[in-house]
Amino acid sequence: MTTSTQxxxxxxxxxxxxxxxxxxxxxxxxxAAAEAFMERGYDSTSIDEIAERIGAxxxxxxxxxxxxxxxxxxxxxxxxxxxxxxxxxxxxxxxxLRAADRLRAVSVGHAENIMRHLKWHLVIQHGVEQRRQMAxxxxxxxxxxxxxxxRERHEALVRSLIEEGQVDGSIRPFPARLATRTLIGGIVGIxxxxxxxxxxxxxxxxxxxxxxxxxxLTGLLST
Numbered sequence: 519m520t521t522s523t524q525x526x527x528x529x530x531x532x533x534x535x536x537x538x539x540x541x542x543x544x545x546x547x548x549x550a551a552a553e554a555f556m557e558r559g560y561d562s563t564s565i566d567e568i569a570e571r572i573g574a575x576x577x578x579x580x581x582x583x584x585x586x587x588x589x590x591x592x593x594x595x596x597x598x599x600x601x602x603x604x605x606x607x608x609x610x611x612x613x614x615l616r617a618a619d620r621l622r623a624v625s626v627g628h629a630e631n632i633m634r635h636l637k638w639h640l641v642i643q644h645g646v647e648q649r650r651q652m653a654x655x656x657x658x659x660x661x662x663x664x665x666x667x668x669r670e671r672h673e674a675l676v677r678s679l680i681e682e683g684q685v686d687g688s689i690r691p692f693p694a695r696l697a698t699r700t701l702i703g704g705i706v707g708i709x710x711x712x713x714x715x716x717x718x719x720x721x722x723x724x725x726x727x728x729x730x731x732x733x734x735l736t737g738l739l740s741t
């Protein structure tokens with residue numbers, strides 16, 4: 519079994535939905551923090567502001583999370599779990615199909631998830647590199663590394679599907695690493711230009727996701 523295939527079997531985890539279940543208070547805190555980090559940035563957001571956004575005291579926030587960085591890690595984790603949950607559905611719905619069909623489902627799911635949960639993705643994209651530059655305690659650095667590994671497992675899943683498709687003939691023989699990063703980069707780039715509109719429905723988001731993925735896959739899939 520190759521490393522790629524091993525990663526494929528471990529991700530996505532079926533437990534993602536269970537891990538997403540937070541207490542109502544923690545969910546409010548993390549949701550408010552994601553909004554604040556997106557709008558003002560991590561450094562400019564205070565615990566007082568997060569508390570104000572949920573109508574609670576600063577003490578109530580500290581009762582649930584020991585620091586602002588702890589809250590940031592919770593935001594990062596939730597963003598990755600939301601993606602994992604979507605990948606569980608995509609993989610389950612395409613079980614037994616060609617690798618190219620599974621790759622399309624995973625890619626559409628990723629794109630739609632970014633639009634549905636935009637604030638989580640923006641915080642992750644803008645904040646993770648900055649947080650790595652901080653002087654972190656060993657435990658916090660280990661937690662950040664564990665969350666980074668989840669991102670890497672998603673990349674491994676996409677790469678394994680590309681490699682499988684190259685074996686079954688449904689995907690053209692481009693270098694797998696280059697194809698993986700080009701595809702994921704195009705999908706993640708949605709967060710740069712997409713902004714939700716009130717009148718936009720789930721079907722509208724899905725249509726955009728499908729169109730984006732179709733454009734990205736056009737040069738990758740065998741004709």
